[in-house]
Each structure stands twice: as C-alpha cells, then as structure tokens.
Amino acid sequence: MPLNEYLDRWLFDVAKNKLRARTFDNYESLLNCHVRKKLGAKRLSDIQAYEVQKLYNEMKKVNYSPKTIRHVHNVLSSALKQAVKWKMLMQNPCDICELPRSEKAEMMYFTxxxxxxxxxxxxxxxxxxxxxxxxxxxxxxxxxxxxxxxxxxxxxxxxxxxxxxxxxxxxxxxxxxxxxxxxxxxxxxxxxxxxxxxxxxxxxxxxxxxxxxxxxxxxxxxxxxxxxxxxxxxxxxxxxxxxxxxxxxxxIRLYDLRHTTATLLLSAGENPKVVSERLGHASIVLTLDTYSHVLPTMQKTATDKIEKLMRGK
Structure with a gap:
C-alpha cells in the first residue's frame, strides 16, 4: 500500500473521529504540503528512518521553523504509530529521527x-x-x-x-x-x-x-x-x-491580547491559579510555563512583601 493511501485511511478512519475540525484540517494540510510529495508514492512498508530524516533536513534548509518541522513530525509519527498497532509496520521510523531544537518565541503583549x-x-x-x-x-x-x-x-x-x-x-x-x-x-x-x-x-x-x-x-x-x-x-x-x-x-497579533491579559494580571501580583482559571488553561503548570517571563517580577514583588512583613508593616 502506498503511503498516500495509508495516510488517507488513517486521516479519515482514525484521526477525524478524535480531532477537532480545525486540528484535523491542520493535520491534513501539513501532510499535503510536506509529506505526500516527497514520500507519498513509496510503499508504506518501505519507508525508512533516513528518508524521514532527509525530509526534515530539507525543510530546515529552506528555512522552515523548528516548530513547523516538529508539527510535521508529530502528525506523521502519529499516523505511523497506528500502522505499527495495525501490524502494517514493525516499527515507527519517526522514533529514531532527530529533530531541530525548538526555539521559544518571544512573548508579545501590550504593557x-x-x-x-x-x-x-x-x-x-x-x-x-x-x-x-x-x-x-x-x-x-x-x-x-x-x-x-x-x-x-x-x-x-x-x-x-x-x-x-x-x-x-x-x-x-x-x-x-x-x-x-x-x-x-x-x-x-x-x-x-x-x-x-x-x-x-x-x-x-x-x-x-x-x-x-x-x-x-x-x-x-x-x-x-x-x-x-x-x-x-x-x-x-x-x-x-x-x-x-x-x-x-x-x-502584536490579535491572539496576543490573551497574553496581554495574563501578563498584566501576573505582573500586578494576581494569584497564578486565578489567572490559570480565567484563561481556561488545563493546569497552573501550563500558565507558569507559558508566562515564565513574568516570574522575575513576581519574585521581586514577593521579596518586597516579605521584607515589609518582617518589619511589621
């Protein structure tokens, strides 16, 4: 079975039933833009790790960001992981590929x-x-x-x-x-x-x-x-x-108004749990990791507070 045929089967028989509509569209777009032209005609059982690695390396050469390459990897890896479960592959070739180091983008927000x-x-x-x-x-x-x-x-x-x-x-x-x-x-x-x-x-x-x-x-x-x-x-x-x-x-982007909210609240000393609940984050850990740029300010505020408390103020 060609990889393209398998990807169609995985997308519409597996992924579509589990993913939100926008996520499904993103998965389909990533595979269409980056995987199908390079590897789609090859037989699924013939896909080698070095070929997948070459795909990632070529993306890097034409200046695709590490984030985009990782997105492609995650989608392709998920598809091939299912092929292993269905015993159509012995192992997932994506498992041994090396990925570019992810660069954390600078957070944008209004003061x-x-x-x-x-x-x-x-x-x-x-x-x-x-x-x-x-x-x-x-x-x-x-x-x-x-x-x-x-x-x-x-x-x-x-x-x-x-x-x-x-x-x-x-x-x-x-x-x-x-x-x-x-x-x-x-x-x-x-x-x-x-x-x-x-x-x-x-x-x-x-x-x-x-x-x-x-x-x-x-x-x-x-x-x-x-x-x-x-x-x-x-x-x-x-x-x-x-x-x-x-x-x-x-x-800044329209989405960055959300980052503005979180940054302003955390900088003002608001409880991170309250901010996390307001944003609808899955956990407070995600909030603190996403807005780690505010932590030094929070630590300074905490230091000032403890100093005043020690002085009985």
Missing part, C-alpha cells in the same frame, strides 16, 4: 500604558467591545467569537464559555466544544464591559431591524452586518491592525 492607548484608539470602532472583552477576560478568539447572548449574565455580572467558533476549510463554520475541559468556565465581568455590551446589543438590534428577514440570527454577540459569525481574519485586517498601527503600537 499597561500600551493597553490603555490601544483601547482609547479603539473606542470609536464598531467592534470596540470585542477588544475590551478580549483584554478583560483573556479568552481565546474562537471563544469570544463564539459567544451568544444567552452566555452573557448581565444580572450576575459573568459570562459563560461554552463553545468555540471554528471556520471550516473551504467555507462555512461550526460550533465545537472549547479546547479543553477546563476551557468551559465562568468569567466575572466588569461594569465597564457590561455597559459596552449593552450599547453593542442595542446597535446590533437596530441593524437587525433594518435588514429584517435578511438578517441571519445565530444569537451571536459579535456578528457581521448580516448576522453571520465575525471571522477572525476580518476582525484582524479591518479593525485590529488599523487601530494598532494608527496608534503606533507594537505589532
């Missing part, structure tokens, strides 16, 4: 001053409430773009994260479960955010009334002019980037 500057620059934008909510809650883009009005508790001043919006490959969208079990959470929200959301809802209702039956109502908090989901790419290109660049702020 407190930059955050205030960004929000001030965004205040007249239609989607200002999106940015305010993103920074206040630390939610992932797919989480806040999947929010429905029934998730907003105006009375108890909290919102519920129950789903994620996933744009399907080739068009369309679906709602899926949040990333992890801990991602399903309730997050308290401020009076300022509640006020912004109330104004946003009123404006949205006016747009809906004008369009009448043409408005596609999915009960989304953040929707397009016709009610369909607000796409991450459109929010980024048409709103976030122009606001960020006009304010002459660092070129």
């Amino acid at each position: 407190p001053e930059e955050t205030a500057k960004f929000l001030n620059a965004a205040k007249d934008d239609k989607y200002f409430p999106v940015f305010l909510l993103a920074i206040e809650t630390g939610m992932r883009p797919e989480e806040y773009l999947g929010l429905q009005w029934k998730d907003i508790g105006f009375e108890n001043k909290a919102l519920s994260v129950r789903r994620a919006l996933v744009v399907k490959k080739g068009g369309g969208f679906i709602f899926t479960e949040p990333k992890t079990k801990k991602s399903r959470r309730s997050i308290p929200i401020s009076n300022s955010l509640i006020d912004a959301l109330k104004i946003h809802r009123r404006n949205q209702l006016e747009e809906r009334m004008k369009l009448g039956a043409s408005y596609q109502n999915f009960d989304l908090v953040f929707a397009s002019e016709i009610g369909t989901p607000l796409l991450h790419g459109n929010l980024l290109r048409r709103h976030f980037k122009p606001i960020r660049d006009k304010a002459k702020l660092p070129k």
Whole structure:
C-alpha cells in the first residue's frame, strides 16, 4: 500500500473521529504540503528512518521553523504509530529521527500604558467591545467569537464559555466544544464591559431591524452586518491592525491580547491559579510555563512583601 493511501485511511478512519475540525484540517494540510510529495508514492512498508530524516533536513534548509518541522513530525509519527498497532509496520521510523531544537518565541503583549492607548484608539470602532472583552477576560478568539447572548449574565455580572467558533476549510463554520475541559468556565465581568455590551446589543438590534428577514440570527454577540459569525481574519485586517498601527503600537497579533491579559494580571501580583482559571488553561503548570517571563517580577514583588512583613508593616 502506498503511503498516500495509508495516510488517507488513517486521516479519515482514525484521526477525524478524535480531532477537532480545525486540528484535523491542520493535520491534513501539513501532510499535503510536506509529506505526500516527497514520500507519498513509496510503499508504506518501505519507508525508512533516513528518508524521514532527509525530509526534515530539507525543510530546515529552506528555512522552515523548528516548530513547523516538529508539527510535521508529530502528525506523521502519529499516523505511523497506528500502522505499527495495525501490524502494517514493525516499527515507527519517526522514533529514531532527530529533530531541530525548538526555539521559544518571544512573548508579545501590550504593557499597561500600551493597553490603555490601544483601547482609547479603539473606542470609536464598531467592534470596540470585542477588544475590551478580549483584554478583560483573556479568552481565546474562537471563544469570544463564539459567544451568544444567552452566555452573557448581565444580572450576575459573568459570562459563560461554552463553545468555540471554528471556520471550516473551504467555507462555512461550526460550533465545537472549547479546547479543553477546563476551557468551559465562568468569567466575572466588569461594569465597564457590561455597559459596552449593552450599547453593542442595542446597535446590533437596530441593524437587525433594518435588514429584517435578511438578517441571519445565530444569537451571536459579535456578528457581521448580516448576522453571520465575525471571522477572525476580518476582525484582524479591518479593525485590529488599523487601530494598532494608527496608534503606533507594537505589532502584536490579535491572539496576543490573551497574553496581554495574563501578563498584566501576573505582573500586578494576581494569584497564578486565578489567572490559570480565567484563561481556561488545563493546569497552573501550563500558565507558569507559558508566562515564565513574568516570574522575575513576581519574585521581586514577593521579596518586597516579605521584607515589609518582617518589619511589621
């Protein structure tokens, strides 16, 4: 059996049943772009470790990042691991390949001053409430773009994260479960955010009334002019980037607003467990590892606190 045929079988008989739609699309794309052309025509049973290693080495030569090479490796290795289970291979050739050392990317985020500057620059934008909510809650883009009005508790001043919006490959969208079990959470929200959301809802209702039956109502908090989901790419290109660049702020990504939330809270001395729960991380270990750049500041704050306590202050 050619490797390409086996990969199809693995993708659609195994991976698709276990993976979220976006993850499945990523797996399929990585195999199509990097593996199939080089190794796909070879028989599965003839794939050798040195050939897989050569694939990784060639990717490195044309400047693919260690992260991308590792992603390709993880997907291919998972596929071939299943072949071993099915006794189609004696061993997984990926197991003995050497991978480039992973380089930890520098964390990008706004400082407190930059955050205030960004929000001030965004205040007249239609989607200002999106940015305010993103920074206040630390939610992932797919989480806040999947929010429905029934998730907003105006009375108890909290919102519920129950789903994620996933744009399907080739068009369309679906709602899926949040990333992890801990991602399903309730997050308290401020009076300022509640006020912004109330104004946003009123404006949205006016747009809906004008369009009448043409408005596609999915009960989304953040929707397009016709009610369909607000796409991450459109929010980024048409709103976030122009606001960020006009304010002459660092070129962080939309996702980095989440990093901004965590960094600001940890730098201010907030309990890491509270921050971890707010972000919906699987564990506090992940939070501390991801935001290790804040640890020196936290240690300095702890030193100052213990010094004051020892002096009876």
